[in-house]
Amino acid sequence: MNSRSAVRLARLQEALSRGGTIRLSEAARLCGVSEMTIRRDVAASEGVMMLLGGRLVMADNPQYAPVYDLDEQQDSHHLAKQRLCQCAAGFIEDGDTLFIDCGTTLMPLVASLAGDRSLTVVTYALNVANAVSRLPNVRLLMLGGLYHASSQSFGSDDMAGAIQRLGINKTFISAAGVHVERGVSCFHFHEVAPKRGAIEAAEQCILVADNSKFGIIRPAYFARLDEFDVIVTNGEVGECLRRRPSTDDTSPKILVA
Amino acid sequence: MNSRSAVRLARLQEALSRGGTIRLSEAARLCGVSEMTIRRDVAASEGVMMLLGGRLVMADNPQYAPVYDLDEQQDSHHLAKQRLCQCAAGFIEDGDTLFIDCGTTLMPLVASLAGDRSLTVVTYALNVANAVSRLPNVRLLMLGGLYHASSQSFGSDDMAGAIQRLGINKTFISAAGVHVERGVSCFHFHEVAPKRGAIEAAEQCILVADNSKFGIIRPAYFARLDEFDVIVTNGEVGECLRRRPSTDDTSPKILVA
DNA sequence: CACAAAATGTTAGAAAAATAACACTTGATG
């Protein structure tokens, strides 16, 4: 990819970063090049953008992500995430202030916030912020810091403190690893501070993790299972957890989507 | 529209209610009918769903909005902005830490950061952050706060302080109004704190404003003209300013793109 | 059951988009 191509892509991405589509012909006119060149730019963008019926869209735009692609099994988790989030969304009430964790798991939850109720979302993830910024009924509180491309999120020294100074009702956490004895973990250490801050700050903590994450331990440990009030999961794992005898009142409630 | 068609539509709508697309063939298989029937269902859905390149998408979603509909105003200034930014980009050196202001003026500047040199960008604007996050050679430092859709940026009480705690080399500022006697101004008051912080923190301040902004005073004043080291502008205004007798050494250098 | 009406399926052709091939332009380099 050459530099002019990069400039064109950046410009188109800017136009598309808040959602929507651009007709291929429009994009060509906008950049002052031929449609063929835009096609080549998109092909060189390594999946950042894509063409959908002659229209340019951001590939990470949930609006245009394929829901069902039985030809490609790789997308099997997407459906599961949608179901999990649909389930998790049941806890949200009008007026809530929600903390939403980074990653892709909770993106369907963000989409479900659209509506009449008035909400506030606190996040340190760029993809979450982008999605929330498009919802007129949701106030967005962004936690800044140094950007980590691996998780599309920001990290800073004082993030846990900053979160605890906010009045958060409900915290939605995603995880890369969930283990009954070894607790909940993620890949990146910079995620630990915001997750911990949000868990400690919120009245109610909801862990959303599909069954592929269970029994796995990732480098960055951040919470015990019993620190959560609710665990939303699916499949056999969920049934197993649910049947497990509750030792006491602090045990999380298990929800199987 | 008959009742079976309604049932199929409801089913597909449910699948798409949280965003995403379904391939026409998948939808047909899912409903156990031919593709033609799905086409007819969609046509009868009165704009609820639509087909985009053989994929089914929800059309009533705010995210489906063609971004550019031959928006002349946006485009007319764009070329000027590109030239201004090309000019402004000349000041950037390897290793710099740049503050980049909100708005659309400086977006071409961000695009031009791509390359081999290592840079750091500080910003409080969501659109800038999005663009920078795609550049592997640029570190991104995000300043968070409450989101303001009007300027796609964040505001917080302590932003000026937070900025001054950073080591910023060069500050690039955009403005909605530039007036020789009445100084530089913008529309939104929440932009004042970050702009002031960045102006005071940086070694070098560069104002980038096309000639349509000159002679205009906007509600939120934030700086005198002589607080800038460089003013990048274009057209007659630039020539005028350049010919103006420099009163002293503190006068900004005028650059006409 | 026969019939009509609606709904759906099939096929063929038109339109649009994606791909491929080749020609032209531009900018860098010796």
Add this chain to the structure above:
DNA sequence: CATCAAGTGTTATTTTTCTAACATTTTGTG
């Protein structure tokens, strides 16, 4: 200045999607 290579534009071809027409099946009714 010549040369080369990368980038871009143009054209032709293939593929896919869309539309329309007509055939077939299903549904409802007397």
